[in-house]
Amino acid sequence: MRIALFQPDIPQNCGTILRMCACLNVEAHIIEPAGFPVSDRHFRRAGMDYLDQVQIVRHDSWTKFTEWRDRTGCRLVLLTTKGLIPYWQFRYEQTDVLLLGRESAGVPDEVAAVADARLVIPVQAGLRSLNIAVAAAMVAGEALRQTSWQTSTSQGAP
Numbered sequence: 245m246r247i248a249l250f251q252p253d254i255p256q257n258c259g260t261i262l263r264m265c266a267c268l269n270v271e272a273h274i275i276e277p278a279g280f281p282v283s284d285r286h287f288r289r290a291g292m293d294y295l296d297q298v299q300i301v302r303h304d305s306w307t308k309f310t311e312w313r314d315r316t317g318c319r320l321v322l323l324t325t326k327g328l329i330p331y332w333q334f335r336y337e338q339t340d341v342l343l344l345g346r347e348s349a350g351v352p353d354e355v356a357a358v359a360d361a362r363l364v365i366p367v368q369a370g371l372r373s374l375n376i377a378v379a380a381a382m383v384a385g386e387a388l389r390q391t392s393w394q395t396s397t398s399q400g401a402p
């Protein structure tokens with residue numbers, strides 16, 4: 245499983261997600277343009293020294309990312325507040341790319357249209373969205389549980 249960030253614009257959130265990727269051994273893809281430089285102090289503070297441990301692939305544009313995806317053939321799984329499939333109902337594959345939208349505007353319609361699946365984390369009526377790093381952690385946890393993490397009946401049993 246991989247995580248891709250579409251034109252991230254809040255450095256603290258991006259740093260937090262990359263730290264999670266380092267800890268969970270998940271490859272991170274950043275689709276440029278980002279709204280901040282990698283030298284941004286908020287980005288570096290949120291990612292701390294974990295940024296040296298994460299595998300980051302940068303794509304200069306959505307077009308370049310699409311070319312990479314065509315070569316690898318992996319599924320694109322979009323997390324969106326407009327999704328119709330609750331994220332826990334989806335059957336993830338190890339090669340899936342979880343795509344998260346911009347904090348300010350999500351992803352454009354043409355990007356949403358090419359996704360193989362559009363998943364939602366249902367929230368209370370009248371509330372808009374979760375913080376992107378929280379959304380990423382929730383869905384990454386479920387995807388890894390289904391595809392990578394070992395289940396053991398003895399662990400956590402009373």
Ligand SMILES: C[S@@+](CC[C@H](N)C(=O)[O-])C[C@H]1O[C@@H](n2cnc3c(N)ncnc32)[C@H](O)[C@@H]1O
Pocket residue numbers: 322323324325327343344345346347348349350351363364365366367372373374375376379
């Ligand atoms: C702050 S939200 C973007 C809000 C934006 N106004 C929109 O409607 O897409 C940033 C990203 O976090 C993810 N996200 C946040 N809440 C979500 C939810 N309830 N379900 C699925 N994805 C969510 C999506 O990838 C979203 O593009």
